[in-house]
Amino acid sequence: MRKHIFNAGPCKLSDRTLTNTAKAVLEMGETGQSVLEVSHRSADFQKVYDETVALMKEVLSIPDNYSVIFVGGGASLQFGMIPFNFLKTKAAYVNTGVWSKKALKEAELWGEVVEIASSADKNFTYYPEPKSIKIPADVDYVHITSNNTIRGTEIFEDLDSPVPLIADMSSDIASRPLDVSKYFMIYGGCQKNLGPAGATFVIIRNDFVEKVADRKIPTMLKYSTHVDNGSMFNTPPCVCIYAIRETLLWIKENGGVEGMEKLAIQRCDALYNFLENSTVFTPVVEAGSRSRMNVPFLLRGKYATEALEKTFLEFVKTKNIVGVKGHRLVGGFRASMYNACTMEDVNALIAAMKEFEAKVK
C-alpha cells in the first residue's frame, strides 16, 4: 500500500515520475533498450538530456547567460568544488546550520572565510533577517543555504549582493518562483524536489565558470569541464536525469513553480496551524523563518517524554505514515513536505496527530 511519505530526502515523487521511469527502465520510448542500457552518446538519450535542461530553464525561468549541468557526487561534492574553483583570497558564508557549516568548512581549505551572519545564537531556530545580512564587497563570493532541511528554516527572498551570490538550494529548488539573475550559481542534490538521489544540478552564470582561482584543480572538479561538454565529459547518471525530466514535466503540468509555491504554502499553513493550537505538539521554528519544506516539531510540556515519542512513531506507522522521525540534532519529529507531497498526505498526518492527542490527554 502506498505510504504517506515525509522523508527528508530522498522523498515522495510524483506518480508521473514513478510510472514513466519504471516504464523507461523496461524500455525507453521505442528504442528497444532500457534507460539503464541506452548509450549516453546516442541521439535517443541526448534528446532526453536536452529536454531536461530546456525544462529546467523554462520551469525556473533561467536567463540565457546561464548554463545548467547535471553531475554526480551530491551537494557535498559542490561544497568542496565551489571554494576550490572560486575562492581566491576570501569568501563569505551565512551559517544557518549543519549543511551551511559543512560548506563553510570546505572553504577554509583554500582561503580566508568570514561568517557574515549566523543563527547559531538561537540554536538555528530562525533564518537571519535578509536585511541583517551585510555582504562585504571584498570577498570572492557569498554562500547561503536557502533551506535548512534539519532545522526547518528557509529564506524566501533573493538577496541583492555586491559579490557573486551562490546558493545551495538542495531542498527548496522549484518550490517557489525565483529571480535566478540575482545568483551567480545555484546548486543542489536533486533528491528532493527534482527527482531521485544520484544527480546534482548546477545552474551557473557562463561568465562565472571561467573565473577560477590560479591553482591546480582536478579536471572533474572544474565547472568548465562539465559546462563545455554539456554534462557529457563522462557518463552522466542517465536514469536519474530521466526521472528529473518526468518530474519537471509534472511540475509544468501542475502550475509550474507558482503552482508548487501555492501548494507548499497550503501544506505548511495547515500543519503549522495545527501545531500552534495543539496541546500535545509544538513547533520548533520561529514564525517568519519557517521552511515550507521541512517542519520540525516536538511533544509539548509534560508530554515531552522519550516513551511517548516512541509511541507516536509507532502509532503513525499504523496510519501508513513514514519519515517523520526527527533529526537527532533537533529530536522529536519532522515532516518533510516536498513538491510531490499532497494535502491528502498532510491531512493524514494531522488526523493522526489529532487522534494521538485524544488518546494521550
Next chain:
Amino acid sequence: MRKHIFNAGPCKLSDRTLTNTAKAVLEMGETGQSVLEVSHRSADFQKVYDETVALMKEVLSIPDNYSVIFVGGGASLQFGMIPFNFLKTKAAYVNTGVWSKKALKEAELWGEVVEIASSADKNFTYYPEPKSIKIPADVDYVHITSNNTIRGTEIFEDLDSPVPLIADMSSDIASRPLDVSKYFMIYGGCQKNLGPAGATFVIIRNDFVEKVADRKIPTMLKYSTHVDNGSMFNTPPCVCIYAIRETLLWIKENGGVEGMEKLAIQRCDALYNFLENSTVFTPVVEAGSRSRMNVPFLLRGKYATEALEKTFLEFVKTKNIVGVKGHRLVGGFRASMYNACTMEDVNALIAAMKEFEAKVK
C-alpha cells in the same frame, strides 16, 4: 522490440536487472515507497546496500581486509582522487590508450609521473606483455587500465607488484575470476558489467585508505570519508545501487565470475573466428591482447570505404542491432559484449555480417 545491444557502456543488462529495478521504481519490496523515494537512512535501504556490498565481496572473492564503497562522479573522478590522495612524490602509469592517459594526466598535477609501459608505438593495438611491465620500487603506486574500451585490448593477468597496484576495471570487472589480493585498489564506473550509469565502485585495502599524502584534500575526495561512513557520508545513488544488487544476483545465478568468463570467451571466440575468416571485415587488435569485452573491427581492403561503412551501419539497424559504430579514434565498428550479452546477440551480429558479405561481394 528488444534490440541486440552492443553499446560500449551504458550497455545491455540482464532481464532480471531491468524487471526487478522497474518493479522497485514502482514499489521497493513492500515498503509502500519507490526505490526513488526511500530514505537512504532507512532500514529498508540499508538492507539493500549491505546486501550489495556483501554480494560484491562474495562474487569477486574480496578478502576481509578490503572495503567496498559506491560513490558518484564516475571513474573520471577517481582519476583525480587517486593521485590527490596517494601520490606523494612519484607514481607509475601503464599507458594503454585514452582512458589510461586521462588517468595519468590527473596524476601530473600532484607529482612526478613515470610511464613505465605503453602500447602507443603500435597505436594501442596491443597490451604490453605482463612480463615486460617493470614496476619500479620507488613509486607510491602503479596504475593500470585492465581493459581498454576504445582500443579493445585487455590484460588477463593479475600483476605482481612491489608497490600498491591500482586498476581501473570499469569495463571488465566481474568478467573473470580475479585475485583481488594482488591489488591495493580496484575501481570503475558500474555502467558496464555491474549496472547502470551513476555509481562508481571502489574496492580498497583498508590499510591503504589512510596512506594519504600530506596535502589539503576536500572531504568528499578522501577515500576515508566514504569508507568510514559506508558510502553514506552523503546520499548515495540509491536506484543505481538497487540495480547493481540485482545484477550481482544475476551473476551469481549464472555461474558467478567463472560463468561470466566462460560466456565471454565463447562470445569473443565466435566473433573473432568470424572476423579472422572474413573477406570483407578484419579485426584490429593483435591476437593475445584481445579484449573479451570490446571488439573493434574494420572493413577490409577494397571494401574499406566510408560509403560501405555507412551502408553496414544502416543494414544492421534492420537486424535490430545497435551500438556497433566504432569509436572515432579507431573508426569502423566495435561490438561491446559485456556480461549480459548473449550468444544469441552475438550470433545475430555474425549472421548480419555474413548476409552483408554476401551482398557486397
